[in-house]
Amino acid sequence: MQLASATTESLTSRYARDGFVVLEGVLDRPEIDGLLAEAVAICRGERGPIEGAQAAGVRPDDTDDEVLRRFLCVHYPHKLSQLMRDTISHPAIVDPLTQVIGPNVKAMQSMLFIKSEGRPGQAWHQDEGFIPTRDRSLTAAWIALDDATTENGCLWVVPGSHRPGVLYPDREHDDPRYDCTVESYGFPWSEEDAVPVEIAAGSVLLFNGYLLHKSLPNSGRHGCRRALVGHYMSAESLLPWAAPEPGVGMARADFRDIVLVSGRDPYGWKGTDEVRRPRVRPDRAGGCDR
Numbered sequence: 080m081q082l083a084s085a086t087t088e089s090l091t092s093r094y095a096r097d098g099f100v101v102l103e104g105v106l107d108r109p110e111i112d113g114l115l116a117e118a119v120a121i122c123r124g125e126r127g128p129i130e131g132a133q134a135a136g137v138r139p140d141d142t143d144d145e146v147l148r149r150f151l152c153v154h155y156p157h158k159l160s161q162l163m164r165d166t167i168s169h170p171a172i173v174d175p176l177t178q179v180i181g182p183n184v185k186a187m188q189s190m191l192f193i194k195s196e197g198r199p200g201q202a203w204h205q206d207e208g209f210i211p212t213r214d215r216s217l218t219a220a221w222i223a224l225d226d227a228t229t230e231n232g233c234l235w236v237v238p239g240s241h242r243p244g245v246l247y248p249d250r251e252h253d254d255p256r257y258d259c260t261v262e263s264y265g266f267p268w269s270e271e272d273a274v275p276v277e278i279a280a281g282s283v284l285l286f287n288g289y290l291l292h293k294s295l296p297n298s299g300r301h302g303c304r305r306a307l308v309g310h311y312m313s314a315e316s317l318l319p320w321a322a323p324e325p326g327v328g329m330a331r332a333d334f335r336d337i338v339l340v341s342g343r344d345p346y347g348w349k350g351t352d353e354v355r356r357p358r359v360r361p362d363r364a365g366g367c368d369r
């Protein structure tokens with residue numbers, strides 16, 4: 080299969096057909112280096128506390144490399160770092176987001192993957208299964224901070240799997256290749272339908288919240304496979320994500336721990352909330368908490 084970025088078709092028609100597009104060369108070398116240094120500062124705890132980080136056991140005399148290797152993924156880095164926050168609002172990412180979502184776009188999540196050699200991937204899943212927008216507008220921007228390859232655990236996608244608009248069931252699993260996150264199953268595609276998305280550092284994979292995707296472990300010998308991921312949706316849709324307050328049904332619940340990255344927020348009158356705190360993602364090696 081030819082990767083979408085190699086065609087001359089419009090971004091929106093490629094995205095509609097495949098459920099993803101690659102944006103090449105979004106960040107330049109100095110921007111990438113700045114983010115890599117910021118990742119070290121975050122993992123050292125220099126940008127504020129991270130829930131679960133104590134178990135990682137960072138020591139003051141650890142080298143930068145040793146610090147990084149203690150983490151698989153830090154959730155919500157944009158709450159710790161202005162640089163991470165500015166990056167998820169980067170104009171070269173927000174402009175294509177407005178093309179596939181619409182003029183008013185909000186972000187509700189970010190994740191900083193470190194994933195050094197031997198660390199697991201994440202099993203097949205659809206992001207909307209975790210972050211349920213009401214209008215199916217969930218879109219991820221997966222920003223490569225290292226060259227992402229099959230060897231170091233790049234993303235794999237099933238092109239077109241977003242099109243039925245179906246969320247497949249998920250379940251716990253014990254597959255040592257993947258972290259503790261549940262896996263999707265029962266979908267009408269096989270491993271042969273999946274394609275790896277190898278992209279260079281500084282490039283971005285934009286993909287639909289219904290697209291089936293996964294990553295394999297970093298089996299490489301070339302260091303970390305770092306990536307910053309932002310999750311976005313239309314500002315017009317409520318987001319019934321966090322547990323509703325007493326007396327509010329899920330249908331009216333609205334997660335307001337958001338950052339508006341484009342246009343206007345029709346629910347701006349509600350203000351924003353601090354619902355989630357930065358936390359580490361458990362690695363299978365630490366045991367899956369069931």
Ligand SMILES: O=C(O)CCC(=O)C(=O)O
Pocket residue numbers: 192200201206219221232234292293294306308
């Ligand atoms: O980067 C990875 O290994 C997994 C990321 C992922 O699946 C996601 O961002 O939804």
